[in-house]
Amino acid sequence: MSTYKVLGLMSGTSLDGLDMAYCHIWKDNEHWHFSIKHTKDVSYTDEMREYLKNAIYLSEEDHAQLHKDYGVWLGEQAKLFIEELGEEVDFIASHGHTSHHRPKEGITFQLGDGQLLANTSGKQVVCDFRTKDVSLKGQGAPLVPIGDRLFFHDYEFCLNLGGISNISFEKEGERIAFDIGLANMPLNFITHKMGLSYDDDGQLARSGNLDQGLLDQLNRLEYYTLPYPKSTGYEWFTAKIIPLIKASKATDADLLHTFIHHNCEQIATVAHTYATKPQSRILATGGGALNGYFMETLQDKLGTDITVVVPDKTLVAYKEALVFALMGVLRLEGKINVLSSVTGAMEDSGSGEVFFPEGN
DSSP states (O other): OOEEEEEEEEOOTTOOEEEEEEEEEEEETTEEEEEEEEEEEEEOOHHHHHHHHTGGGSOHHHHHHHHHHHHHHHHHHHHHHHHHHTSOOOEEEEOOEEEEEEGGGTEEEEESOHHHHHHHHTSOEEEOOSHHHHHTTOOOOOOTHHHHHHHOTTSSEEEEESSEEEEEEEETTEEEEEEEEESHHHHHHHHHHTTOSOOGGGHHHHHSOOOHHHHHHHHTOGGGGSOSSOOOOHHHIIIIIHHHHHHOOSOHHHHHHHHHHHHHHHHHHHHHHHOOSSSEEEEEESGGGGOHHHHHHHHHHHOSSEEEEOOOHHHHHHHHHHHHHHHHHHHHTTOOOBOHHHHOOSSOBOOOEEEOOTTO
C-alpha cells in the first residue's frame, strides 16, 4: 500500500486567498483514505484580489502575463510552505484560479502557469483540471464530486459553500452534481463594501430584516430553472446579482440577511427534491459552513428530515484543496477523475496537465 504525499492548492471564487493542504492519500481494500497533515492559507493583498477579480476584463497580452506571474507566485508560496513543513512532497496538485468559465462557448481558463509553478517550487505539478472536460462538451465543473464519491460516501449529500454553492449526491448509481447558485459571493461583496473582510458568524445578517421584494427577485432568476448539469461563476454574479444589490434600498444588514435566506431556500429546494431517505445528512463544507447564522437558517429551511453536518474546521476550510490533491493522484495513476454524469461531457476523463521542473 503506497501513500501519496501531496500538496493541494486551491483558490476559489470567493477570492479569500490561496488554500494549501499537505495531505497523505492512500487506497486500502478498494477504498480511498486521506489525512490532512498540515494546512496554510495565504490571504491575497487588495491589489492581487482586484487583479484576479478583474482578470476577465484583461487584454489577451495582460491576461497571459497574469497567468505567468500567478504561476510564479503559486510556486513561491508552495516552496515556502514545503520548506516550513520539512516533509517529503511527491507532487503539487493545483486548481489555479478561474478567470474565464464559459463552457457553452468551449472556454475555461485557470490562471497559474503549471510549468512556472513547477520550476519555481522545484516539484512535479498536476494542474488545469477543467480544460479537457470542456473539450469533451462538458461544463468543466463541478470537479469536487469525485472526492465526494470516494471520500465522503457516508453522506447522502455533499454541499460546498464557497463563493457559490454546489451539491453532489448519488442518483441511480451515478454521481450527480451541479452549482445550485449563490453562497459567499454576495455576502463578501456586501461586507467588502462595508470595509469588512467578512460577516463574523453571520452576526450582521442575523441583525437584519428580510427584504421580501429582493428575495422574490432573486428566487425568480432564470438560472434556478435550468436543468443540470449546470455551473455558474463570477460572470453570472456580475451580470445578474450585482445590479440587484446596487438597485436595492435595503441596509447592508438587511441585504446580508436576505441573501442568506435566499441561499438557504435554494439549497433546501434541491435537497428536498433529491432526498431518497426518511432521514438524510448533508455534509457542509466551505467558508459558508463557518457562518453560524447561515447554518441555522439552512437547518430551519430543511426541517427535521434532513440534518446539516458541519465537520471539523480543517476539513471545512480545506476540503477542495484535499480533493484536488486526490484528483492529482488519480491523474498520475491513469484513473478517471472527472465524471461525465456530473459535467455533462461525452465521457468520463482523466484530466490534468503534468509538468516537471525544467532541468530535472
